[in-house]
Amino acid sequence: INREQRALMKAIVDAYNRHQIPEDVAKKLLQDQYSPEENFLLLTEMATSQVQVLVEFTKNIPGFLSLDREDQIALLKGSAVEAMFLRSAQVFSRKMPTEHTDVLEERVRKSGIPDEFMTPMFNFYKSIGELHMVQEEQAILTAITILTPDRPYVKDPQAVERLQETMLDVLRKLCVLQHPQEQQYFARLLGRLTELRTLSHYHSEMLASWRMNDHKFTPLLCEIWDVQ
Numbered sequence: 001i002n003r004e005q006r007a008l009m010k011a012i013v014d015a016y017n018r019h020q021i022p023e024d025v026a027k028k029l030l031q032d033q034y035s036p037e038e039n040f041l042l043l044t045e046m047a048t049s050q051v052q053v054l055v056e057f058t059k060n061i062p063g064f065l066s067l068d069r070e071d072q073i074a075l076l077k078g079s080a081v082e083a084m085f086l087r088s089a090q091v092f093s094r095k096m097p098t099e100h101t102d103v104l105e106e107r108v109r110k111s112g113i114p115d116e117f118m119t120p121m122f123n124f125y126k127s128i129g130e131l132h133m134v135q136e137e138q139a140i141l142t143a144i145t146i147l148t149p150d151r152p153y154v155k156d157p158q159a160v161e162r163l164q165e166t167m168l169d170v171l172r173k174l175c176v177l178q179h180p181q182e183q184q185y186f187a188r189l190l191g192r193l194t195e196l197r198t199l200s201h202y203h204s205e206m207l208a209s210w211r212m213n214d215h216k217f218t219p220l221l222c223e224i225w226d227v228q
């Protein structure tokens with residue numbers, strides 16, 4: 001990893017750590033019993049703050065703000081769900097005490113998310129947890145997810161691809177350094193991005209089923225996912 005790549009990595013990790021979900025939102029999820037309606041409101045607050053955190057993090061990815069303005073929006077809208085699942089997988093798999101993750105899991109289960117979406121979601125969380133990613137890997141993997149060139153409506157995918165390739169190069173070297181005994185570790189990380197894409201399919205069904213039961217989203221969530 002050369003000096004320039006180290007600087008790039010530092011910028012991304014600092015941004016990733018600077019923009020975290022406010023502790024109070026995550027803590028609220030761990031408090032006493034809530035009804036499914038209150039649970040849903042908490043998840044709405046969590047999702048909304050995750051999108052705000054995502055926007056702030058993305059603006060700090062070196063090179064992102066020099067992309068075409070409309071492409072910046074297209075990348076944010078196209079990656080929001082995947083970045084959200086990646087971030088919450090890291091929250092779930094962080095050294096949070098097990099009873100906390102169980103409570104969090106309970107909350108999510110009791111928020112009106114149909115069961116058929118719970119299984120793939122928690123399988124993903126487990127598969128992320130098993131990787132024991134260091135925070136640099138988490139931050140760069142999130143940046144790679146955001147800088148996916150083949151999102152809908154991106155006008156200049158080559159410009160996005162150039163940025164993504166820089167990140168992929170740093171991540172590959174980082175994986176070799178951090179996990180010398182597992183030469184396929186980098187490939188396993190990228191395999192998680194494929195799994196993420198299937199989750200975003202479930203997510204749109206999740207939104208539809210919530211809307212069927214007349215659940216209200218916040219304006220920010222409506223805007224990022226083009227609903228209502």
Ligand SMILES: CC1(C)[C@H]2CC[C@]1(C)[C@H](OC(=O)c1ccc(O)cc1)C2
Binds near residue numbers: 085108
């Ligand atoms: C952990 C998750 C990634 C998983 C369960 C909560 C999440 C933050 C996310 O919630 C929403 O997308 C969502 C969308 C709209 C809304 O009003 C509430 C939650 C899906």
